[in-house]
Structure formats: C-alpha cells, structure tokens
Amino acid sequence: MDKIRIGIVGYGNIGRGVEKAIARNEDMELTAVFTRRDPSGVKIATEGVEVKHIDDMLSMKDKIDVMMLCGGSATDLPVMGPQIVQNFNTIDSFDTHARIPEYFANVDKAAKSGGHVGIISVGWDPGMFSLNRLYAESILVQGSTYTFWGKGVSQGHSDAIRRVEGVKNAIQYTVPVEDAVERVRSGSEPQLTTRDKHLRECYVVPEEGADLKKIEEAIKTMPNYFDDYDTTVTFITEEELKENHSKMPHGGFVIRSGETGTDGSKHIIEYSLKLDSNPEFTASVLVCYARAAYRLAKAGETGAKTVFDIAPALLSMKTPEQLRAELL
Amino acid sequence: MDKIRIGIVGYGNIGRGVEKAIARNEDMELTAVFTRRDPSGVKIATEGVEVKHIDDMLSMKDKIDVMMLCGGSATDLPVMGPQIVQNFNTIDSFDTHARIPEYFANVDKAAKSGGHVGIISVGWDPGMFSLNRLYAESILVQGSTYTFWGKGVSQGHSDAIRRVEGVKNAIQYTVPVEDAVERVRSGSEPQLTTRDKHLRECYVVPEEGADLKKIEEAIKTMPNYFDDYDTTVTFITEEELKENHSKMPHGGFVIRSGETGTDGSKHIIEYSLKLDSNPEFTASVLVCYARAAYRLAKAGETGAKTVFDIAPALLSMKTPEQLRAELL
Numbered sequence: 001m002d003k004i005r006i007g008i009v010g011y012g013n014i015g016r017g018v019e020k021a022i023a024r025n026e027d028m029e030l031t032a033v034f035t036r037r038d039p040s041g042v043k044i045a046t047e048g049v050e051v052k053h054i055d056d057m058l059s060m061k062d063k064i065d066v067m068m069l070c071g072g073s074a075t076d077l078p079v080m081g082p083q084i085v086q087n088f089n090t091i092d093s094f095d096t097h098a099r100i101p102e103y104f105a106n107v108d109k110a111a112k113s114g115g116h117v118g119i120i121s122v123g124w125d126p127g128m129f130s131l132n133r134l135y136a137e138s139i140l141v142q143g144s145t146y147t148f149w150g151k152g153v154s155q156g157h158s159d160a161i162r163r164v165e166g167v168k169n170a171i172q173y174t175v176p177v178e179d180a181v182e183r184v185r186s187g188s189e190p191q192l193t194t195r196d197k198h199l200r201e202c203y204v205v206p207e208e209g210a211d212l213k214k215i216e217e218a219i220k221t222m223p224n225y226f227d228d229y230d231t232t233v234t235f236i237t238e239e240e241l242k243e244n245h246s247k248m249p250h251g252g253f254v255i256r257s258g259e260t261g262t263d264g265s266k267h268i269i270e271y272s273l274k275l276d277s278n279p280e281f282t283a284s285v286l287v288c289y290a291r292a293a294y295r296l297a298k299a300g301e302t303g304a305k306t307v308f309d310i311a312p313a314l315l316s317m318k319t320p321e322q323l324r325a326e327l328l
Numbered sequence: 329m330d331k332i333r334i335g336i337v338g339y340g341n342i343g344r345g346v347e348k349a350i351a352r353n354e355d356m357e358l359t360a361v362f363t364r365r366d367p368s369g370v371k372i373a374t375e376g377v378e379v380k381h382i383d384d385m386l387s388m389k390d391k392i393d394v395m396m397l398c399g400g401s402a403t404d405l406p407v408m409g410p411q412i413v414q415n416f417n418t419i420d421s422f423d424t425h426a427r428i429p430e431y432f433a434n435v436d437k438a439a440k441s442g443g444h445v446g447i448i449s450v451g452w453d454p455g456m457f458s459l460n461r462l463y464a465e466s467i468l469v470q471g472s473t474y475t476f477w478g479k480g481v482s483q484g485h486s487d488a489i490r491r492v493e494g495v496k497n498a499i500q501y502t503v504p505v506e507d508a509v510e511r512v513r514s515g516s517e518p519q520l521t522t523r524d525k526h527l528r529e530c531y532v533v534p535e536e537g538a539d540l541k542k543i544e545e546a547i548k549t550m551p552n553y554f555d556d557y558d559t560t561v562t563f564i565t566e567e568e569l570k571e572n573h574s575k576m577p578h579g580g581f582v583i584r585s586g587e588t589g590t591d592g593s594k595h596i597i598e599y600s601l602k603l604d605s606n607p608e609f610t611a612s613v614l615v616c617y618a619r620a621a622y623r624l625a626k627a628g629e630t631g632a633k634t635v636f637d638i639a640p641a642l643l644s645m646k647t648p649e650q651l652r653a654e655l656l
Contacts, residue, residue, distance in 0.1 A: 100653070104652055187602075260349060267605075274595065306651075312463060316462055
C-alpha cells in the first residue's frame with residue numbers, strides 16, 4: 001500500500017504532535033518538515049526525514065500528499081493557508097471563530113484555483129465540539145446547547161497575565177463551574193452568564209520585590225480577559241511553576257438538552273473530552289482529517305472544507321465494509 | 329420554500345415518534361402514513377393527512393420525497409427495505425447488527441436499480457453511538473472503546489420474560505454497572521466481561537397461583553438473554569407495572585480511552601445519551617437523516633448509505649454559511 005505522504009509546516013507544539021501522531025497511523029509517513037528558521041538548527045524526532053526552509057516548499061510539490069499547517073491563527077494561517085493550498089492539499093486548526101467565514105472564503109478561492117482541498121479549523125474546538133453541536137442541534141431541534149471548556153490551560157490568558165507589570169511568568173487555567181455543569185445536565189436549560197460558567201485560576205511567578213496586591217488587582221480587572229469571571233490569583237515560585245504546571249491538559253463538555261414529542265420528553269446529549277495533552281490530541285484529530293483530504297483530492301474534489309463537510313467514513317483506516325461490520 | 333414531503337410506513341412507537349418529530353422541523357411535512365392494517369381503523373395525530381394501505385404506496389411516487397420505514401428489523405425491514413427503495417428514498421433503523429452487511433447489500437442493489445438513496449441503520453445504536461465509535465477510534469488509534477447501554481428498557485429481553493411459563497407481563501431494564509463505567513472513565517482500559525458491564529433488572533407480573541421460585545429460576549438461567557448477567561427479579565402487580573414502568577427511557581455511553589505521543593499522554597472521549605423516550609429520540613435522529621437523503625438524492629446520488637457516509641452538514645436546516653458562522 002502506498003502511504004499518505006505528509007508534510008508539516010511549523011515545528012511547534014502542534015507540529016511535534018502531528019509528527020508523533022503520524023507514527024501511530026500505519027497508512028501515513030512523514031516526508032518533510034518546513035520551518036521559517038534555519039533548517040540546520042531544527043532537530044526533529046523522526047530519523048531520516050528532511051527539515052527544509054519554508055521557501056523551498058514548491059520543490060516538494062509532487063512528493064507530498066497533504067500539508068499540515070501548524071502555524072498560529074493570529075498572523076500565520078491567514079497568510080499561509082491561502083498561499084499553500086494553491087499547491088498542496090492542506091489541513092489547519094484555524095481557531096479565530098469570528099474570522100472563520102473570511103478565512104474559509106480565502107482558502108476556498110485559492111484551493112479551487114490550484115485544484116486542491118483545504119480542510120480548515122480542525123481540532124477539538126473548533127472541530128469535534130463543533131460537530132457535536134451540529135449533530136445535537138439537528139436531532140433536538142428545540143433545546144439549548146452549552147459548551148464548557150477545561151479544566152485546561154488557556155495560552156491567550158496566560159500570555160495576557162505575563163504582560164502585567166511585575167509578572168515574571170504565569171499560567172492560567174480555565175475551569176468549568178461544576179454547579180453550572182450539573183444544572184445543564186439536569187435538563188433545566190438554565191440561563192447562564194459568563195461568570196456562571198467558568199472560573200479562571202491564575203498561577204503567577206512575580207518578579208522580585210513586585211507589588212503582589214497590584215498584580216492581583218491588575219489581573220482581576222483586566223477587561224475581556226478576566227473582569228467578567230471569578231478569578232483566583234495564586235503566587236508561586238518559578239520552580240513550582242515548572243514542577244506542577246508544565247503539562248498542557250485540557251478538555252471540556254458540549255451538552256445539549258431538548259424536548260421531543262408532545263408529552264414533554266426531555267433528552268440530554270453530552271460529549272466530553274479529558275485530555276492529558278491538548279496539542280497531541282489536536283494533532284491526532286488533524287491527522288485523521290489528512291486522510292479525508294487525501295481521499296477527497298483523489299476523488300477530484302477541490303475547495304475549502306470544514307469538519308461539517310466530511311463524511312465520517314473518510315477519517316478511518318478501515319474500509320467501508322469493515323466499518324459497517326465492526327462499528328455500526 | 330418547498331417542504332420535504334415525508335411518508336411514514338408503519339404506525340407503531342417509532343412511526344408515531346417520526347410524526348411528532350416532523351412537526352418540530354419546519355422544512356418538512358407529513359404527506360401520508362402507510363399501514364398494513366385497514367387504513368380506516370388507523371387514527372393518526374396529524375390532521376388532514378391521509379392514512380393509506382401499504383399496497384397503495386406507488387400511487388404516491390411523485391408526492392413523497394422520503395419514506396421513513398418504521399417496521400421491525402426481524403422480519404419487516406429485510407423485505408420492505410429493498411422493495412420500497414426501488415421507488416422511494418428511504419430511511420430505516422435496521423438494528424440487527426449481525427445482518428447489517430447483508431441488508432446493506434440488498435438495499436444498495438435495489439436503490440441503485442431504482443435511482444434512489446436508502447440510509448440504513450439510523451438511530452442511536454446503530455447510529456449516533458456508531459458515529460462516536462468511529463470518530464473516537466480514528467482520533468485515538470491506539471486505545472479501547474466501550475459501549476454501555478441503559479438504564480433502559482430492552483424490548484427483546486422483556487419479550488423473552490413474557491414467554492416464561494406463569495408470567496403474565498414483564499419489563500426488563502438493562503443497567504450499566506457504575507463501577508465498570510468509572511473504571512473505563514479512569515482511562516485504565518480494563519478487560520470487562522459481559523457480567524462486569526451490565527445488570528439486568530426484571531419486573532414481573534405473575535399469573536395467579538404461579539410458582540414464583542420457578543419463574544425466577546427460569547429467567548436467571550435463560551441462555552443468551554440472562555445467564556451471562558447478574559439478574560434481579562422483582563414481582564409486582566399489573567397496576568404497579570402500569571404506574572411505574574410504562575415509560576420508555578433509555579440511554580448509555582460510548583467511551584474511548586487511548587494514548588498519544590511518546591510520553592504516555594492519555595485521553596478520554598465520552599459520548600452519552602440520557603433519553604426520556606427511546607422511540608421519540610430515535611425518530612428525531614431518523615428525521616434529520618431524511619433531510620440528508622433528500623439532499624443527496626437531489627444531488628444525483630443513489631445507493632445504500634449509513635451514518636458513516638453522511639457529511640454532518642447535510643443533517644442541518646442551517647446553510648453551510650450559517651453553520652460555519654454559528655456552530656464551528
């Protein structure tokens with residue numbers, strides 16, 4: 001069997017996760033890693049695989065079936081996504097919710113002009129959580145959907161704390177409020193405010209001699225990031241941060257409750273994730289969607305797609321016959 | 329907007345559930361109900377909709393977009409499925425797992441010869457649970473998947489008890505063993521026997537003067553149905569049965585745990601359902617797949633499909649643009 005040849009663009013947490021996920025999928029192989037840095041300075045885990053400069057990508061046009069775009073959503077993907085999909089099938093985890101329509105349009109146009117498939121916004125949210133919102137709402141037409149995130153590290157919020165004066169290092173956990181989750185699970189369809197749904201726990205390493213009261217105040221009143229939440233600030237040492245907070249767990253819940261029929265029958269649909277490593281799990285989702293991109297491109301499809309457009313069978317290594325016999 | 333015109337074949341619990349679900353989907357309308365009984369004796373809930381004999385189906389060929397086949401899997405669907413799909417797009421909830429490959433082949437052949445789409449084995453298991461097994465296994469390639477059912481009524485097991493001598497009426501609940509569910513949720517990937525996973529609770533109305541000890545013994549040792557399980561038998565009156573056991577709740581869990589990367593990172597994916605009414609929920613799933621069948625047929629597709637073959641976006645009333653903006 002010919003393996004699906006994968007390229008990785010960007011070798012950060014997600015890129016490294018994709019590399020490890022490829023090793024767990026026997027129908028795939030890693031062909032090259034592309035970086036904006038000096039390739040000679042980038043050491044990857046897979047032996048015998050080349051690291052190339054991102055500008056040399058086109059020389060690999062016939063050697064790579066799917067490019068995994070592992071850059072950030074803020075500035076990398078809006079430029080790289082439409083550019084690369086002109087020459088390669090692509091998968092990315094674009095997650096700036098508000099800009100998805102615009103990004104989809106740009107990738108779609110470029111993908112069609114180049115004759116490729118680009119599956120955007122793949123991962124768990126957007127991604128598996130989105131799928132579960134869609135399935136649940138299509139089944140229970142009248143009802144309410146709730147998404148809870150955590151307990152897990154929010155990179156954006158951790159970064160925001162690090163910008164506060166007197167802060168040396170910090171990490172922020174988003175924590176779902178248990179009582180709110182239970183109320184949702186009961187099927188009562190409560191109205192919940194931002195504050196009702198999540199807590200924010202901050203672990204902060206202060207600079208020597210910093211005014212701790214002032215730091216705590218600055219964090220708790222930070223608009224958009226913290227002022228709408230109940231926030232706790234705990235000061236710790238750099239060693240404690242390293243020891244107890246260097247993993248990247250995450251997870252969450254999508255819960256829909258709704259009614260059917262005419263006798264008030266209630267139903268609860270819940271999807272939940274508990275992840276030891278957010279980047280490794282995200283990468284594992286990306287990799288199974290690479291299989292779908294490969295198959296769609298082989299079938300002559302082009303353009304931008306999302307998880308909503310992908311028939312589930314395309315994700316699996318198993319044949320349709322196996323799937324029906326073993327999993328249906 | 330032209331509504332999707334639905335026909336219901338078979339007016340039992342599922343058929344009635346489909347009728348109620350159609351009323352909750354504004355892009356659909358019920359066109360006719362077909363029955364094997366004398367149509368004049370079948371009173372349906374929707375006003376102004378005809379009840380017709382199943383033999384008069386062909387007269388409605390141009391008036392119905394999708395036929396919902398609400399017959400049983402044992403004897404009805406194996407005959408009706410391939411027959412009706414020659415003239416109509418169909419949805420069914422065929423759930424005899426072992427015979428799915430054969431049924432799929434028969435529906436596929438007939439659907440292709442007639443130029444229609446037949447989506448088989450739709451519901452929650454097979455159906456939403458199957459989808460979750462597939463998604464979870466595609467993401468976490470190395471791991472273990474567990475399906476738990478209940479607490480809910482098993483029709484097949486209730487029927488089996490009713491055939492025991494001295495039993496007037498009975499109902500059987502399948503109950504997941506909480507300790508087993510917790511062990512699975514912990515990510516330990518335990519080996520579980522049939523007995524470890526589920527209990528069977530039987531509520532039995534005995535005939536007057538029946539030998540209760542003998543009934544209990546006969547149930548608990550019944551091969552295939554009960555002998556592999558821890559089973560409880562509780563004798564109750566016909567009134568208690570009616571009062572406390574006339575609803576049809578069900579539900580369950582699909583849990584996959586698996587590892588990614590090289591540092592032993594573990595992940596738990598869980599999908600769960602808690603349903604007040606098994607037939608109404610099943611019917612609600614059938615109805616959103618009717619939308620997909622309608623759209624696929626319009627796009628010129630033919631043949632048998634399962635939930636694995638249906639892109640999620642096809643299930644929703646929302647446009648692709650709305651889905652990306654609101655749910656992704």
